[in-house]
Amino acid sequence: MENLTDVAYILDTFFALFAMVLIIFMVPGFAMLEAGLVRSKNVSAVLTVNTMIYAFASLGFLLVGYSLAFGSWENDSMSRWAAFLFQMAFVGKVVNIMSGGVSERVRVLPLTIFGIIMSATIYPLIVNWNWGADMLEGTLLDLNMYDLAGSTVIHSTGGWALLAAILIMGARKGKYTKDGRVRAIPASNIPLVTLGAFLLWIGWFGFNGGSVGSISSKESADAVALTILNTNTAGLVGAATVAALEYLKYKRFDLTMILNGALGGLVAVTAGPDLYNIYQPMIIGAVGGALVFYGVPFFDKLKLDDPVGALSVHLVNGIWGTLAVGIFASNPSEGITLLGQIKGIVIVGLFAFVTSYIVLFVINKITPLRVNEEDEYEGLDISECGIESYPEFVNR
Numbered sequence: 001m002e003n004l005t006d007v008a009y010i011l012d013t014f015f016a017l018f019a020m021v022l023i024i025f026m027v028p029g030f031a032m033l034e035a036g037l038v039r040s041k042n043v044s045a046v047l048t049v050n051t052m053i054y055a056f057a058s059l060g061f062l063l064v065g066y067s068l069a070f071g072s073w074e075n076d077s078m079s080r081w082a083a084f085l086f087q088m089a090f091v092g093k094v095v096n097i098m099s100g101g102v103s104e105r106v107r108v109l110p111l112t113i114f115g116i117i118m119s120a121t122i123y124p125l126i127v128n129w130n131w132g133a134d135m136l137e138g139t140l141l142d143l144n145m146y147d148l149a150g151s152t153v154i155h156s157t158g159g160w161a162l163l164a165a166i167l168i169m170g171a172r173k174g175k176y177t178k179d180g181r182v183r184a185i186p187a188s189n190i191p192l193v194t195l196g197a198f199l200l201w202i203g204w205f206g207f208n209g210g211s212v213g214s215i216s217s218k219e220s221a222d223a224v225a226l227t228i229l230n231t232n233t234a235g236l237v238g239a240a241t242v243a244a245l246e247y248l249k250y251k252r253f254d255l256t257m258i259l260n261g262a263l264g265g266l267v268a269v270t271a272g273p274d275l276y277n278i279y280q281p282m283i284i285g286a287v288g289g290a291l292v293f294y295g296v297p298f299f300d301k302l303k304l305d306d307p308v309g310a311l312s313v314h315l316v317n318g319i320w321g322t323l324a325v326g327i328f329a330s331n332p333s334e335g336i337t338l339l340g341q342i343k344g345i346v347i348v349g350l351f352a353f354v355t356s357y358i359v360l361f362v363i364n365k366i367t368p369l370r371v372n373e374e375d376e377y378e379g380l381d382i383s384e385c386g387i388e389s390y391p392e393f394v395n396r
Contacts, residue, residue: 016083065091098356156319235263
């Protein structure tokens, strides 16, 4: 019996480490997606921001955030070091969601400072309430929310932080004309966008599959496989939905929107892929894709400048995905209700937005979040990094 326990411990440790590696693939995924969607003069800055986030946010979570989130490093089911590494892999994604949406006008240093604070305090507190020691348990603020891999805990949290940042920083120069029209700013490298999106898609299998927590029994192995199947299905249908809407409305196919549709479906299914049958993710992914298709122009009408569509992909679909659990998988005996899902969305949303806004506001007073107008025109690669990604081909 002891040997069987050891085998389960070893299998689950390996599973957590393997899932962690898949999630880390999302680091180059975000980097390539964002680098492809911004203009050539800002590519090095975007890549630098992504590198800084991975390094500093991970360290913030190691030194402070993990203990705040879970209260203890002890773990009986797998190596505690593997359990930490799996959770650490998530933390940078929250800031990545936010950083992409303020690309082309944000300075590296203040964004890195925010990433440290987010990973060490704001995000761990939200994790604590949902996956960890739960300081709110038994209080009126007890979340009572089912969110397997973070539609709200990760994606909406990053989206709320992004909304706060956009409200403080404003839009890129020239994005909106004086008469209210939206000026399209083309992506610089569509192949990079495609590579980044598919790296994210692959990473999602570790993101959601690993969140099941175990693979050392027949039941848990089936749960992992179902979770990954449903994750992939939602991404497929999200992409297909946007492709269909693009053709119906414009008689063309915008690849960047189709890829964001896939990501929207993936975000939407993240709250409960282990709870659904194989057909429900099709509905969830279709709605997720439609929310991206209509959400991107909606935020532009509000003059909320988001170069990568993160508000639609992560914030809106994080909310939708969490609601979807209450709609499709409500189980009062297990504590899963639509009301509980709504309550969790509201509490996390208020906390994430208000705290992020305050922190960003203070940082902005100390060291401006935004580059000056001249540096924005010349490109952040020069002012922030001193190195250009495409020195022979930059078109300012």
